[in-house]
Amino acid sequence: MAIHELQDTLKSNPPENEVMKKASFIGVLITSMFYVLCGCIGYAAFGNDAPGNFLTGFGFYEPFWLIDFSNACIVVHLVGAYQVFCQIFFAFVEKWCRKQWPNNGFIGKERAVSVPLYGKYYINSFRLVWRTMYVILMTVIAMIFPFFNDFMGLIGAASYWPLCVFFPIEMYIAQSRIPKFSFRWALLQILSWACLSVSIVAAVGSVQGLAADVKTYKPFKTQ
Known part of the structure; x- marks a missing residue:
């Protein structure tokens, strides 16, 4: 019997669902507290003049090591998150292309490449070229339209309610x-509608911010 088959017969202690439930609760709680505190304290202190970046929004760039460290953390965070969120789009495009051109070697063929200390690694030329060009294109667009805070606010407002509230609540009700x-059921629905209202207000604010940014927009310039 294979090792993985033996592992499948063993029960973990504690169960995975309890561990994931606890980890998800702690992660969501810490994240929610962090964002709520930043938003409430920032608005209470500065009102509508609160900068998008509290570290550099007031013109102070010292200590420099703190700014560099925070930027490095952002890079690490976004590189990982970008790969995860783009996998669905990558898979959709690649599946569609293979269906449209099933006999195209450039799209469907996997080529083996010898990697030192690793062995054979299979590379698909289409996947390599198309994903690289996609990342380059998105990077250029992000540089042309430097509305980071408002775009992130709009994306977060659009994804928060359906992904973090509506679907989890509906799955919990069904389960x-x-x-x-x-x-x-009524309490859960009230919570869902309240979060939907918050998302709508946040989206409206982000759109208003984007409209204000466009008035002073200059390509390849930070806002």
């Missing part, structure tokens, strides 16, 4: 078989 129009 727990909560009766419709019951007290718990």
